[in-house]
Amino acid sequence: MQAALVGVTGYAGMILYQLLKGHPNVKKIHLYDHKLTESAPLSTVAPVFKSESKPVFPYDPQQIMTDNDVVFFATSAGVTSKLSQPYLANGFPVIDLSGDMRLNDAGDYQKWYHKPAAPENLMRQAQYGLAEFESARGQTYVANPGCYATATLLGLAPLVQQHLIAVDSIVVDAKSGTSGAGKKLSTTTHFTEANDNLQIYKPNQHQHIPEIVQELKNWDPTISTIQFMTTLLPITRGIMSTIYARLNHGVDQATILKAYHDTYDDQPFVHVTDTDLPTIKQVIGTNNCDIGLAVNSQTGFVMVASVIDNMLKGAAGQAVQNLNQLFNYEPTAGLDLQPTLI
Ligand SMILES: NC(=O)C1=CN([C@@H]2O[C@H](COP(=O)(O)OP(=O)(O)OC[C@H]3O[C@@H](n4cnc5c(N)ncnc54)[C@H](OP(=O)(O)O)[C@@H]3O)[C@@H](O)[C@H]2O)C=CC1
Numbered sequence: 001m002q003a004a005l006v007g008v009t010g011y012a013g014m015i016l017y018q019l020l021k022g023h024p025n026v027k028k029i030h031l032y033d034h035k036l037t038e039s040a041p042l043s044t045v046a047p048v049f050k051s052e053s054k055p056v057f058p059y060d061p062q063q064i065m066t067d068n069d070v071v072f073f074a075t076s077a078g079v080t081s082k083l084s085q086p087y088l089a090n091g092f093p094v095i096d097l098s099g100d101m102r103l104n105d106a107g108d109y110q111k112w113y114h115k116p117a118a119p120e121n122l123m124r125q126a127q128y129g130l131a132e133f134e135s136a137r138g139q140t141y142v143a144n145p146g147c148y149a150t151a152t153l154l155g156l157a158p159l160v161q162q163h164l165i166a167v168d169s170i171v172v173d174a175k176s177g178t179s180g181a182g183k184k185l186s187t188t189t190h191f192t193e194a195n196d197n198l199q200i201y202k203p204n205q206h207q208h209i210p211e212i213v214q215e216l217k218n219w220d221p222t223i224s225t226i227q228f229m230t231t232l233l234p235i236t237r238g239i240m241s242t243i244y245a246r247l248n249h250g251v252d253q254a255t256i257l258k259a260y261h262d263t264y265d266d267q268p269f270v271h272v273t274d275t276d277l278p279t280i281k282q283v284i285g286t287n288n289c290d291i292g293l294a295v296n297s298q299t300g301f302v303m304v305a306s307v308i309d310n311m312l313k314g315a316a317g318q319a320v321q322n323l324n325q326l327f328n329y330e331p332t333a334g335l336d337l338q339p340t341l342i
């Protein structure tokens, strides 16, 4: 199969390009860049790939659909809301790493992303692609989940799906490394501000809140919102989503552990570590989500810690999982990755 990638100059696009190069079913990768008017070598378009003279082509949707079987968009928010139409009109497969097509409601997108939304009829044609719970098979347009949303939803799923917690008690304290913010420098991600520091940001305004709630509602329609906070960590990669909720009457640690194992033991990328709490470092370099928990019998609360590499399970790795589902490849194809360890 031949795959197109738009956004190789960004962090998620770089990592995705590396994964696609190692994917056994991807025979050819075509790269496209919105700033080019004629093709240019990758080494000049994205200098991180110093030794690659492979051409990067100007962005052209007709050419993309003619020369490829699928297109990945690893582009900034506000891009695919404008570019998705021809692909949907032609039923051409898209895997979109941005948040533009994840929400069903155009008003919600405008409220949380502060940008014009795609036409709502297009947004509704996109399938949310949390790979463990929605199959991309048979879909045209897959909206790859956000990084925080992935860690949080995987951490919450067994509790919510099996009605083990009071859903109005959910509190999420989520933390991310700076690569989650993309390659553009900002005051908060500037080395001097990020290093030796912790910064809470977007309090109660994070754009992943409606995404998480939209998915939770599919599992339990009584959920109306969650308390969700984000903190910037002085590390490059990784997310830890620490989730707290009050247990329903009669639910104990054994019940909860069984729920997590029943949900995830067949899943290649989600590992339940029981009461052995996971660290961010153990998943960096992999497509894994590791989940551990602690029950407090005095307060009746459970704390769940869910960790991912934001660049992999939170972006490029999950995009490859969605590719594998879309084209019926082995679920782990192209994702046999080892943690960096140190
Ligand atoms: N970083 C992460 O951990 C995660 C990111 N995401 C999402 O993935 C997407 C990419 O993220 P990330 O790589 O971090 O972001 P970056 O800012 O690092 O890269 C953005 C990419 O989009 C390209 N781009 C910008 N404007 C346009 C346009 N008008 N047309 C086509 N391409 C354009 C940029 O090209 P140029 O070089 O010209 O600027 C660049 O290649 C974002 O939507 C992000 O929210 C999702 C999950 C996790």
Ligand SMILES: CC(=O)N[C@@H](CCC(=O)OP(=O)(O)O)C(=O)O
Pocket (backbone or CB within 6 Å): 077, 097, 098, 099, 146, 147, 148, 176, 177, 178, 179, 180, 181, 182, 207, 208, 230, 232
């Ligand atoms: C550390 C950091 O700034 N992270 C980003 C994650 C961005 C992202 O992946 O969000 P969308 O794909 O929904 O745009 C943030 O919190 O906004």
